[in-house]
Amino acid sequence: MSAGLSPLRRRLTTFERCYAVATQLRRETHVDQFVIRTGIPLQPFRVTARRPADDDVILAWVA
Incomplete structure (x- = not known):
């Protein structure tokens, strides 16, 4: 999924980063x-x- 991404982009597009933003x-x-x-x-999450x-795949619901 992130094979062609720069190290910075790879770090910014992780599930963990996205979950932190949602929180x-x-x-x-x-x-x-x-x-x-x-x-x-380029924007996996x-x-x-x-x-x-x-049809969207929900990975986390921050309630």
Whole structure:
């Protein structure tokens, strides 16, 4: 998934980093956050406050 990425991009696009962002957003906004898998090599994970579509893969729900 991250074979062609620079070391910095690889570090910034980890699930752990995305989960940390979701946790921070949840704490600041009091709105549930979802970490989903995108299937896009440059952005393999994404944080969203909207409930993802049924075909999206939810990896974490920060409530």
